[in-house]
Amino acid sequence: MRPIILNGHERALTQIKFNRDGDLLFSTAKDHVVCAWFSANGERLGTYHGHQGALWTVDIDPTSTILATGAADNTIRLWEVRTGRLLKTWDFPTAVKRVEFNEDGNLLLAVTEQRMGYLGTVVAFNINSDVDGPQEDEPIFKITFDESKATVAAWSYLTKFIVTAHEDGSVATWDAKDGSFIQRVQAHEQDMLITDMQMAADRTYFITACRDKTAKVIDVNTLQVLKTYVTDTPLNTAAITPLKEFVVLGGGQAASEVTTTSQRQGKFEARFYHKIFEEEIGRVKGHFGPLNTIAVHPAGTGYASGGEDGYVRIHFFDKAYFDFKYEVERFQPQEVQTTA
Numbered sequence: 112m113r114p115i116i117l118n119g120h121e122r123a124l125t126q127i128k129f130n131r132d133g134d135l136l137f138s139t140a141k142d143h144v145v146c147a148w149f150s151a152n153g154e155r156l157g158t159y160h161g162h163q164g165a166l167w168t169v170d171i172d173p174t175s176t177i178l179a180t181g182a183a184d185n186t187i188r189l190w191e192v193r194t195g196r197l198l199k200t201w202d203f204p205t206a207v208k209r210v211e212f213n214e215d216g217n218l219l220l221a222v223t224e225q226r227m228g229y230l231g232t233v234v235a236f237n238i239n240s241d242v243d244g245p246q247e248d249e250p251i252f253k254i255t256f257d258e259s260k261a262t263v264a265a266w267s268y269l270t271k272f273i274v275t276a277h278e279d280g281s282v283a284t285w286d287a288k289d290g291s292f293i294q295r296v297q298a299h300e301q302d303m304l305i306t307d308m309q310m311a312a313d314r315t316y317f318i319t320a321c322r323d324k325t326a327k328v329i330d331v332n333t334l335q336v337l338k339t340y341v342t343d344t345p346l347n348t349a350a351i352t353p354l355k356e357f358v359v360l361g362g363g364q365a366a367s368e369v370t371t372t373s374q375r376q377g378k379f380e381a382r383f384y385h386k387i388f389e390e391e392i393g394r395v396k397g398h399f400g401p402l403n404t405i406a407v408h409p410a411g412t413g414y415a416s417g418g419e420d421g422y423v424r425i426h427f428f429d430k431a432y433f434d435f436k437y438e439v440e441r442f443q444p445q446e447v448q449t450t451a
Contacts, residue, residue: 112432114397115153117423119146124417126168126404130175133409135192137178138423139166145180147192150408150415150425159190161197168209172216176242179219181207187221191242199246201236204229213266213287214314216240218251220273222264231260233275235290252290262305267331268314274331276305276319282334296334299323306362307348307404318358320349326360328386338389344378348404354411355433356386361402361416381405381416388437397424 120140127138129150136150145159145166164183171178171192178190183206189198201221209222219238225231234250254261259279267274272284272293280299285292299305303323310317316337320326326349328338340349346362363379379401380394400419407414413427 112395112426112429115425117146117148117153117155117425118421119148119155119158119423120144120421122165122421123400123419124403124421124423125166127406127415127417127423128169128171129406129409129415130171131173131409132175133412135171135175136406136415136423136425137169137171138417139169139180139182140417140421141165143182145169145178145190147178148423150413153425157195159195161188162186164206167207170211170219172212172238172240173214174216174240176240177216177238179210179212181210181221187219187236189238189246196242198242201248205231209263211265212238213270214268215270218266218270218287220264220266222261222275225256225260231256233261233264233273233285233290235273235287254285254290263308265308265310265317266314267310272331274308274317276308278302278304280305280321280323282308282319282329284331284334294334296329296336298327298329298334298336299325306346309348309350311351312353312409318349318351320346320360320362322346326358326384328358338386340384340389340391342382342391347401350405350407350414351386352407352411352414353409355435357392358384358386359405359407359414360384361405363398363401363419365401365419379418381414385437392435395426398422 122141124140136148138146147156162182166182168181185203187201205224205226219236223232233254259277261275264275275283280303282298283295299321300323305321307320322345326340344362348361350359360382379398383393398418404417415425417423
């Protein structure tokens with residue numbers, strides 16, 4: 112797989128996101144700029160300027176009309192995708208670490224940081240899909256964390272739950288109508304920070320990446336851990352692929368944590384695991400630093416990764432990827448014909 116390398120950021124990548132059609136890719140980094148790219152050829156469509164701090168998060172609504180970003184300048188900003196026009200700014204007392212639209216694009220959640228005496232929160236806003244219409248100033252509800260702060264959050268199927276993942280390795284669900292608590296489960300090792308959480312296409316299960324060197328697939332309704340993928344490096348990101356039964360994991364130790372900074376020692380590779388059998392099936396090298404974020408193309412035809420090195424790499428899978436099957440998967444039971 113020959114990658115398309117996107118060089119539009121001056122600092123480490125924090126999040127990348129495909130739009131629903133997969134023809135656009137959006138990237139945020141610690142350099143105050145949001146970039147939009149054509150995913151097919153890596154051409155830059157444009158940039159969105161306005162944030163005054165490192166950008167942490169980006170998401171795009173289902174119609175590719177509105178873009179949401181969150182940053183260390185303590186704001187969420189809504190943008191019109193086509194023109195780059197700023198539609199709305201929400202101010203918070205601390206940094207915004209994650210934003211995500213629900214399936215319909217009419218709600219937006221945000222995770223705010225715990226800092227300077229302020230508790231971490233998750234807030235939910237109504238979103239007006241009309242770019243010329245007003246946006247509400249106040250959230251519908253706010254979830255405040257007295258104990259372990261949430262690091263990431265996501266909407267479940269049919270906007271039924273908000274799922275949060277925490278710095279103590281636990282995951283929890285909340286009612287998406289009013290933010291009331293439902294349940295919490297210790298999914299990862301105690302006090303191991305969950306760095307990423309991404310939903311499957313149907314949003315009935317999700318994958319977490321954790322500093323305890325594992326990724327886990329978890330059921331939305333019960334929070335039961337269904338699968339565990341064990342690696343030898345702290346993980347920053349994990350994604351589920353459509354079409355094939357694979358998951359993609361990324362991480363790596365920062366240069367300050369290893370005695371040598373070669374690619375091999377730092378373990379800066381995207382790792383592919385079989386979703387069902389939990390076995391590693393391949394790695395893709397290329398980044399010169401830890402992988403901070405991975406996004407899979409909605410059609411399952413490729414994936415993109417963003418690293419500490421400031422580059423985004425887009426890979427489109429070749430034929431061997433789609434042909435790969437385990438022995439069990441190749442076996443097709445024959446129909447047995449009986450004669451009366």
